[in-house]
Amino acid sequence: MTLARIGVLSLLALALGAGIAGLAGSGSLLGVLTQAVIYAIFALGVGVLLRQSGLVSFGHALFFGAAGYGMGVVLALDWMPAEAAIPVVLLAIGVLAFLIGLVIVRVPGIAFGMLTLAIGQMAYLLAFRARGLTGGADGMGIHWPATLFGYSQSALLKPATVFLIAWVSMVLTTVLLLFILRTRFGAITEAIRDNEERARFIGIGTTAPRAAVYALSAVVAGIAGILSSLNTGFVSPENLHWSVSAITLLMVIVGGFEKLAGPIIGAIVYVMFKDLLGGYATHSMALFGAALIAVIVFSPHGIAGALERLYIRLRHGPGVRRESV
Amino acid sequence: MLSIHLFNGLVYGALLIVMSSGLALIYGLRRVVNFAHGALYMLGAYIGYSVALRSNFWLALLAAPAAMAVVGLLLDRYGLRLLQDREPLTVMLVTFGLLLILEDLVAFIWGKGNHSLFTPDLLDFPVHLLGHEVPAYRMGVIAVGALVAVGLTLWLRLSKIGLYVRAASTDPVTSAMQGVDTDLISAVVVGLGSALAGLAGVVAAPFLSLSPHMSSDVLIDSFVVVVIGGLGSLAGAFAAALLLGMVQAIGAVYMPGVSVLLPFIFMIAILICKPSGLAGSRT
Numbered sequence: 001m002t003l004a005r006i007g008v009l010s011l012l013a014l015a016l017g018a019g020i021a022g023l024a025g026s027g028s029l030l031g032v033l034t035q036a037v038i039y040a041i042f043a044l045g046v047g048v049l050l051r052q053s054g055l056v057s058f059g060h061a062l063f064f065g066a067a068g069y070g071m072g073v074v075l076a077l078d079w080m081p082a083e084a085a086i087p088v089v090l091l092a093i094g095v096l097a098f099l100i101g102l103v104i105v106r107v108p109g110i111a112f113g114m115l116t117l118a119i120g121q122m123a124y125l126l127a128f129r130a131r132g133l134t135g136g137a138d139g140m141g142i143h144w145p146a147t148l149f150g151y152s153q154s155a156l157l158k159p160a161t162v163f164l165i166a167w168v169s170m171v172l173t174t175v176l177l178l179f180i181l182r183t184r185f186g187a188i189t190e191a192i193r194d195n196e197e198r199a200r201f202i203g204i205g206t207t208a209p210r211a212a213v214y215a216l217s218a219v220v221a222g223i224a225g226i227l228s229s230l231n232t233g234f235v236s237p238e239n240l241h242w243s244v245s246a247i248t249l250l251m252v253i254v255g256g257f258e259k260l261a262g263p264i265i266g267a268i269v270y271v272m273f274k275d276l277l278g279g280y281a282t283h284s285m286a287l288f289g290a291a292l293i294a295v296i297v298f299s300p301h302g303i304a305g306a307l308e309r310l311y312i313r314l315r316h317g318p319g320v321r322r323e324s325v
Numbered sequence: 326m327l328s329i330h331l332f333n334g335l336v337y338g339a340l341l342i343v344m345s346s347g348l349a350l351i352y353g354l355r356r357v358v359n360f361a362h363g364a365l366y367m368l369g370a371y372i373g374y375s376v377a378l379r380s381n382f383w384l385a386l387l388a389a390p391a392a393m394a395v396v397g398l399l400l401d402r403y404g405l406r407l408l409q410d411r412e413p414l415t416v417m418l419v420t421f422g423l424l425l426i427l428e429d430l431v432a433f434i435w436g437k438g439n440h441s442l443f444t445p446d447l448l449d450f451p452v453h454l455l456g457h458e459v460p461a462y463r464m465g466v467i468a469v470g471a472l473v474a475v476g477l478t479l480w481l482r483l484s485k486i487g488l489y490v491r492a493a494s495t496d497p498v499t500s501a502m503q504g505v506d507t508d509l510i511s512a513v514v515v516g517l518g519s520a521l522a523g524l525a526g527v528v529a530a531p532f533l534s535l536s537p538h539m540s541s542d543v544l545i546d547s548f549v550v551v552v553i554g555g556l557g558s559l560a561g562a563f564a565a566a567l568l569l570g571m572v573q574a575i576g577a578v579y580m581p582g583v584s585v586l587l588p589f590i591f592m593i594a595i596l597i598c599k600p601s602g603l604a605g606s607r608t
Binding site: 056103104106107108109110111113114115117118119121122125126129242243246249250253285286288289290292293296297300 | 358408411413414415417418419421422423424425426428429430433541545548549552556582585586588589590592593596597600601602
């Protein structure tokens with residue numbers, strides 16, 4: 001993607017967000033949309049790891065939940081103002097994930113997924129146990145200060161404002177990731193993903209770049225976690241549970257992980273679908289399971305892949321092959 | 326005090342042997358990390374519960390594995406065989422989708438509340454063991470674990486079909502060229518593995534409670550066992566299951582604060598020292 005195109009698309013995306021915030025009048029719809037956008041950022045984190053390193057994480061709820069708990073603990077103990085706490089918590093998550101990554105990216109394939117699952121479940125159980133700090137199973141409320149970045153809390157927590165904050169964060173995160181992946185770092189990680197042995201032959205150390213992608217994806221999940229804690233004012237061990245990681249992975253696969261837009265589409269479709277069904281069916285998970293299987297079997301590149309194919313067919317007529325994946 | 330905990334560790338280890346041997350067999354042949362295994366365990370427990378309420382426990386002990394064997398055959402024929410050329414991640418997520426569907430199905434049929442199954446009369450008495458009283462039923466669970474371990478090992482080592490299974494697990498293409506019917510072999514293995522999940526479910530029903538979320542804990546512990554043992558290795562899984570049961574039991578005595586974390590710490594420690602697991606992976 002050229003720079004000009006990224007610029008135009010991100011401006012369009014920002015305008016689209018403003019349009020949605022203006023049009024979606026009812027508070028409940030905006031609430032659902034906000035949740036969808038927050039999950040979209042979370043899924044973007046899981047997706048970028050899969051896209052860039054071929055690594056499947058079953059434990060990214062760790063970083064999503066840790067961001068919420070991090071904010072909650074820092075604000076409760078009053079260590080620093082909230083404006084400073086946000087970057088500090090994200091940095092801490094990045095460092096933590098890089099250190100974990102240095103150890104676990106050495107383990108190939110499925111075992112890596114199981115390790116992330118294990119580490120995530122450890123965090124889940126720890127949050128349960130550390131009642132004094134985290135409130136255990138009851139979760140903890142997050143005491144955001146009365147004013148944040150100069151805006152009063154009541155102004156910030158209007159449904160339309162929260163939605164716009166989440167939407168702008170999503171667009172900025174996507175643009176930032178696009179830029180990071182265009183650099184030499186992006187090229188190196190792709191080389192390692194495609195053939196680790198050859199990457200080593202040409203003198204690239206393979207552990208640190210993969211750990212860095214892991215850390216990057218963790219920070220993105222952490223951004224989603226902080227937004228979620230702003231949106232709900234609450235964090236509980238449920239945020240850390242492995243099923244949250246698995247559902248997010250499901251969003252990524254349904255959306256398609258080869259494009260950055262895929263996880264975003266997947267998350268928004270998932271949350272909207274769940275909200276639509278929630279009123280009618282108590283057995284929505286079975287429908288998701290069925291939808292997941294259908295998408296995987298019939299559209300291996302996810303919704304984003306199917307849309308791209310459709311676009312190419314509309315533009316170039318039938319019979320033209322997809323050039324890039 | 327410690328010996329009773331070791332005994333309970335052995336009971337849980339035996340359950341994990343039954344559960345994870347099915348996972349390891351299916352992984353060995355199909356290279357699939359089967360999330361649906363947890364759902365089959367749960368279905369086995371619930372079907373066992375319903376059958377035992379209407380007739381008796383011993384019929385349930387036969388009916389649940391038999392029903393799961395049928396489900397396994399269907400899963401292999403209309404799932405895994407059709408997806409065998411796809412990415413392992415894809416197939417893994419299909420089995421995850423199946424887990425979601427089956428969990429909802431169980432909640433739909435049996436409700437979301439907890440159930441518990443009575444201990445069969447025949448084994449409902451205490452046994453004196455090393456100065457402790459232990460329920461005879463738990464001795465029975467250990468016996469089932471031992472039977473499964475010995476039975477599977479003998480079957481794989483001595484029977485002709487066992488030889489085919491080992492051949493197809495090592496190299497399916499070459500085995501097929503040598504005239505092994507690999508589709509039949511994988512139907513047998515997935516059917517048997519699923520029956521073992523059903524067996525684990527019905528055996529666990531009298532001492533673990535039944536709920537639509539019961540699959541999660543045992544499934545994760547079984548993954549830990551299979552990964553520690555070395556993916557696809559049966560002997561490694563047996564050793565890892567017993568070790569994990571013991572680690573949890575000893576941890577509950579000496580480190581009660583962190584005992585729930587021990588399986589994971591144990592797995593991380595082993596994988597960092599030996600990334601391919603205790604027995605070494607065949608992939």
